[in-house]
Amino acid sequence: MALEKQQKAFIAMRFMLLFSRQGKLRLQKWYTATAERDKKKMVRELMQVVLARKPKMCSFLEWRDLKIVYKRYASLYFCCAVEEQDNELITLEVIHRFVELLDKYFGSVCELDIIFNFEKAYFILDEFLMGGEIQDTSKKSVLKAIEQADLLQEEDESPRSVLEEMGLA
Amino acid sequence: MSDVVEKTLTALPGLFDSQTGAAKITNRLRQLIKSITELTSKHEEENLIKKELSAMKEQVSSPNTTMKQMREIMVRAMYCEMLGYDASFTYIHAIKLAQQGSVLEKRVGYLAVSLFLNEGHELLLLLVNTVLKDLQSTNLIEACMALTVVAQVFPKDMIPAVLPLVEDKLSHPKEIIRRKAVLALYKFYLIAPNQVQHIHAKFRKALCDKDPGVMTSSLHIYLQLIRESPDSYKDLTGSFVTILKQVVGGKLPVDFNYHSVPAPWLQIQLLRILSLLGKEDQSTSELMYEVLDESLRRAEMNHNITYAILFECVKTVYTIHPKAELLEKAARCIGNFVLSPKINLKYLGLKALTYVVQHDAKLALQHQMTIIECLDHSDFTIKRETLELLFRITNAQNVTVIVEKMLNFLRSCNDEHTIIHLVGKVAELAEKYPFN
Numbered sequence: 001m002a003l004e005k006q007q008k009a010f011i012a013m014r015f016m017l018l019f020s021r022q023g024k025l026r027l028q029k030w031y032t033a034t035a036e037r038d039k040k041k042m043v044r045e046l047m048q049v050v051l052a053r054k055p056k057m058c059s060f061l062e063w064r065d066l067k068i069v070y071k072r073y074a075s076l077y078f079c080c081a082v083e084e085q086d087n088e089l090i091t092l093e094v095i096h097r098f099v100e101l102l103d104k105y106f107g108s109v110c111e112l113d114i115i116f117n118f119e120k121a122y123f124i125l126d127e128f129l130m131g132g133e134i135q136d137t138s139k140k141s142v143l144k145a146i147e148q149a150d151l152l153q154e155e156d157e158s159p160r161s162v163l164e165e166m167g168l169a
Numbered sequence: 170m171s172d173v174v175e176k177t178l179t180a181l182p183g184l185f186d187s188q189t190g191a192a193k194i195t196n197r198l199r200q201l202i203k204s205i206t207e208l209t210s211k212h213e214e215e216n217l218i219k220k221e222l223s224a225m226k227e228q229v230s231s232p233n234t235t236m237k238q239m240r241e242i243m244v245r246a247m248y249c250e251m252l253g254y255d256a257s258f259t260y261i262h263a264i265k266l267a268q269q270g271s272v273l274e275k276r277v278g279y280l281a282v283s284l285f286l287n288e289g290h291e292l293l294l295l296l297v298n299t300v301l302k303d304l305q306s307t308n309l310i311e312a313c314m315a316l317t318v319v320a321q322v323f324p325k326d327m328i329p330a331v332l333p334l335v336e337d338k339l340s341h342p343k344e345i346i347r348r349k350a351v352l353a354l355y356k357f358y359l360i361a362p363n364q365v366q367h368i369h370a371k372f373r374k375a376l377c378d379k380d381p382g383v384m385t386s387s388l389h390i391y392l393q394l395i396r397e398s399p400d401s402y403k404d405l406t407g408s409f410v411t412i413l414k415q416v417v418g419g420k421l422p423v424d425f426n427y428h429s430v431p432a433p434w435l436q437i438q439l440l441r442i443l444s445l446l447g448k449e450d451q452s453t454s455e456l457m458y459e460v461l462d463e464s465l466r467r468a469e470m471n472h473n474i475t476y477a478i479l480f481e482c483v484k485t486v487y488t489i490h491p492k493a494e495l496l497e498k499a500a501r502c503i504g505n506f507v508l509s510p511k512i513n514l515k516y517l518g519l520k521a522l523t524y525v526v527q528h529d530a531k532l533a534l535q536h537q538m539t540i541i542e543c544l545d546h547s548d549f550t551i552k553r554e555t556l557e558l559l560f561r562i563t564n565a566q567n568v569t570v571i572v573e574k575m576l577n578f579l580r581s582c583n584d585e586h587t588i589i590h591l592v593g594k595v596a597e598l599a600e601k602y603p604f605n
Contacts, residue, residue, distance in 0.1 A: 089477035138424035
């Protein structure tokens with residue numbers, strides 16, 4: 001039990017949510033094992049709390065035993081839950097970095113891109129935020145990793161030669 | 170490498186035909202999303218999704234469904250689950266997709282598995298063989314996918330089965346593979362530390378990796394190890410200081426910059442590590458003073474990320490063995506935060522003051538006007554942080570006033586957690602100063 005507690009405390013980021021102003025969930029990534037029904041409850045509650053914040057307020061708030069860091073980009077709220085002691089400003093910048101990556105990948109990203117291509121958004125998230133820890137690798141290398149897999153997108157025309165050309169097979 | 174990617178990317182439009190493939194595949198998802206947006210009630214949404222899910226149920230059980238179609242179904246399944254509906258009948262098919270699909274299908278299969286399943290899920294055991302196979306694939310993209318899923322959800326009991334393969338990847342020629350292998354081992358360390366005891370030497374190798382990305386990922390492990398047992402790693406202090414010096418001095422490739430700040434997250438990891446190593450240890454602390462001074466000096470720009478680094482720096486300066494000049498600089502920094510019109514910085518300033526107040530009560534006194542203002546701030550978060558700070562600077566003279574402020578706050582507070590927390594604090598104070 002003590003070891004479990006210790007391990008729990010060390011995972012800085014618990015989850016990340018993306019949702020619209022109308023409270024529609026667009027993306028959810030959980031970095032700790034959580035039961036489905038608890039996830040639903042937490043998402044519902046948290047959306048309400050965040051949507052109730054006024055524009056001039058700071059980007060941080062306390063919720064349950066966690067700190068919530070959130071920022072609104074156009075019609076989307078990006079929301080992260082971190083451990084109490086963590087540096088909230090750094091998490092705010094993690095969010096910003098994610099948005100920059102999405103923007104570069106989709107070319108001037110908007111909510112629709114994320115709605116219709118959510119699995120791509122997940123791929124990018126997983127590439128730069130592994131297990132809740134940011135990887136601080138260059139922006140170029142994150143997007144390169146995604147694009148290389150994307151290049152196999154439309155089938156068997158010549159994935160082989162593409163891979164060989166890139167020296168990956 | 171990037172020339173090749175560039176060349177291939179420009180040749181891309183020629184390879185795709187907008188009439189086939191991509192358009193068809195995403196069509197059904199688009200249809201589903203569009204239909205949902207057109208509905209007006211939750212009840213209608215439920216009906217639509219139920220219909221959709223039962224159609225999907227039939228499709229996944231049909232022997233005629235191709236992997237390509239399965240991939241498309243899986244994306245819709247993820248969408249339905251995100252909306253809050255149960256699509257657990259697809260879980261097993263997600264695993265099959267990862268197992269039997271081509272690279273792109275595998276990618277979606279693995280993603281679905283990481284979203285649907287928790288570490289303890291029994292279905293995960295079925296994934297192990299696929300992971301083993303992909304780890305050994307000559308196609309590096311498949312190996313990357315396997316490593317990514319291993320670092321996210323992997324059954325603890327199966328770690329011994331994959332460990333040798335993952336260890337092997339630590340010396341792979343490609344940095345992305347080495348980096349992902351380190352992260353997988355980090356995950357293993359978190360869930361089953363005994364399993365990775367024997368490879369600590371390999372972590373050192375990762376720390377010295379010529380690629381900064383690989384080195385950075387090894388720091389996750391080191392931060393953990395050092396948290397648990399700082400004394401065992403004091404000998405690495407010099408190395409961490411050197412790395413930080415190089416980063417702060419701009420020696421990393423420009424690509425690692427974030428808004429002109431060199432590898433900020435790496436800086437912060439290092440600062441945290443140094444803070445743990447230097448705590449209550451004068452000789453170790455002395456090794457860091459120079460680089461901390463440099464970090465405080467360099468982080469002059471007006472960007473959030475700079476402030477984040479400064480905050481971390483300040484924390485470190487106050488945690489390790491004290492040095493007057495550094496403390497002075499850090500105190501000035503905190504002052505700038507607290508007085509800042511930017512509300513996020515004010516919050517951080519208050520937080521820093523709370524952290525620092527046990528070392529330097531005078532600092533709080535210096536800013537008492539601002540603190541008093543913050544008590545009546547319209548932002549709940551600021552108010553609460555201020556109360557937290559006040560709790561730390563309570564003494565016999567001001568306890569009555571402070572408790573009164575806390576009670577006022579409690580009256581207007583709705584959050585159960587905060588109430589419990591604050592009531593606890595009030596009780597503590599009542600015990601400490603029984604004559605108020």
